Amino acid sequence: MKKLLVIDDDRKLCTMLSQYLGPEGFAVEAVHDGREGVTKASDGNFDLIVLDVMLPTVNGFEVLRHIRTQMDTPVVMLTARGDYVDRIIGLEMGADDYLPKPFNTRELVARIRTVLRRANQEKEEHAVAPSSKKLVVGDVEIDLGTRNVTCSGRPVELTSVEFNLLEHLLRNAGELVSREDLCKKVLGRRLTSYDRSIDGYISKLRKKLGHEVSGIERIRSIRCVGYLYALTNSSEVHVLEGISCSNTVSI
Template sequence: MQTPAKVLLIEDDVRLAERTAEYLQGHELAVEIAGDGETGLTRALSGEFDVILLDLMLPRLDGLEVCRRLRQRSALPVIMLSARSEEIDRILGLELGADDYLPKPYSPRELVARIRAVLRRAVPSPEGPTSTLRCGPLVVDRARRRIEVAGAACDLTAHQFDLLWLLLEARGQVLSREQLYQRLRALRVSRPAPTTPRSTAASTSSSARSAAPSPPPTRAAGLIRTVRGVGYVLDDSPEGAA
């Protein structure tokens, strides 16, 4: 019998947390509840859980700060839950590294579907494509959501990470804004997709800058090139990295 996935629900509304936990446990998920941000962060970093359900408005430490600190040390999947449905809150959550965002009130059935979706993405198929890609000094581990440049860890937002992975998969191929936009939409089965091709292009440029930490300087900034009037390409050839 398969061991149930372990879910940490960080939620200060006791009644909602208990109802949600009861529903999830009825769908073969083991649930632990943390009632504030500090306790939740400590438990999230324990290494005992497979996915985090994170409320945005929490006592002691708000959900955005919990997500930010968690991402500094862990690639554990995070689904944000919040009654604050403004676009800026969704964007902030995703930029800080959340894998999904579900506004309250939410459907318990949809929550279960999203949990299963992020769990599928977090575990690479042994028969599927490799979870690690390399290009010059750049190494991207998709399963662990980890990036290294010349052996040093590099922090990117979830959106920037996805863009970098797509460019690595298409290494040497020029991708237009529209192509990147459509591939991001396909990649994010249950996550909000980028708003427009233009916003995708802006994040691509940001990814190139972020993948070149300084000091020390590296060749990584030159790996992502803009092909004027066409799109973007990741290339570690001497001409491309010059």
């Protein structure tokens, strides 16, 4: 049975979630203010945390910041409906997904299962002996085994979702990738109306890698369609096995 921590000051909602999620195979513990949430998250071995933005004592963003400095436990944030700023901030700070209030409990369960499934897949990949394969596009290099990233030789810290998003963009560098495809391949779900998760992660990648490469926009937004990672005149997509370049793929 998966252990969930719900951090929300709405006690009725917490009780309802405990009653609903139990039969779905989740053991739920709930706390009702931010400071207690930080302590509980640090002390407990939880599989996932459901975190509300609006909390007494310490708000949800600060709770998330504390969590991310200590652990990589998946976090699904609850935000006010229509407040896109809160959602983008949460994603940029390391939340794995968000759900606006009020929400359908079945949708919450679906989101929780998707995030947990993605986290489990990543753990299984890490458990396999690391490969020396690297993907190089321009000034960015990612190690597919260790999941380390460098940009112009400097290390770049990415969350697991950011890494997966960057890898997909690099493999398709120079080509338009739709938001629907990114949502399916990176987040493991279909794109829905008003879902801006991918946009939030793209914004974070731009900040971490730099908005431009060789004087052109690194990740270009194609309005209402998707994103395109830049291939400069001197850029190629290389897949390197160890120190051999025999498997180099050029686009």
